[in-house]
Amino acid sequence: ALLRAGVELGEHDDRIIRWFADFADWSTLATITSWIERARTEDAPPEPGAKLAPVLPGLDRVVGESFVADYEPGADTPSQVWHVTERAVTPVPSASWTPRLLATLDRTRRSS
Structure with missing residues (x-):
């Protein structure tokens, strides 16, 4: 929790x-x-300078371009994605995950 x-x-x-x-x-x-x-307050808008929460045990965290994703062990699709900028960390709803974003994260994941 x-x-x-x-x-x-x-x-x-x-x-x-x-x-x-x-x-x-x-x-x-x-x-x-x-x-x-x-x-x-997951749905609250992030404050400027907000930090990304620590990765939960058992998840793999992948950073690709300006996005960060957490994957359950063995999963092909992330369980959560965030857009990270200088000013804030913003959760990206799964409905907004584009094929390009998922492909970028997958390439980053395979290369690490």
Whole structure:
């Protein structure tokens, strides 16, 4: 939930998360996770200078031209694509993924 919300985690954060997972009961952990999930604002317009969220475990991140894409293991199509500029990181809806964009990402993915 924290990674999907774009929270960058350091060593201390990881230590506290592990401690909390061992310490907390399931209902408390589920409630806090729910707060994090509900606080996410994926549809909000990105702020100038916004950062790209860290890649989720198990995904491959590919950078091609001014686009970044995450792929599930073994997938041919990205699970998410962002347009990256100097001023912002903007999610690109899957309906807007053009054949040219997908081909560029695929070429970049195969060459890395």
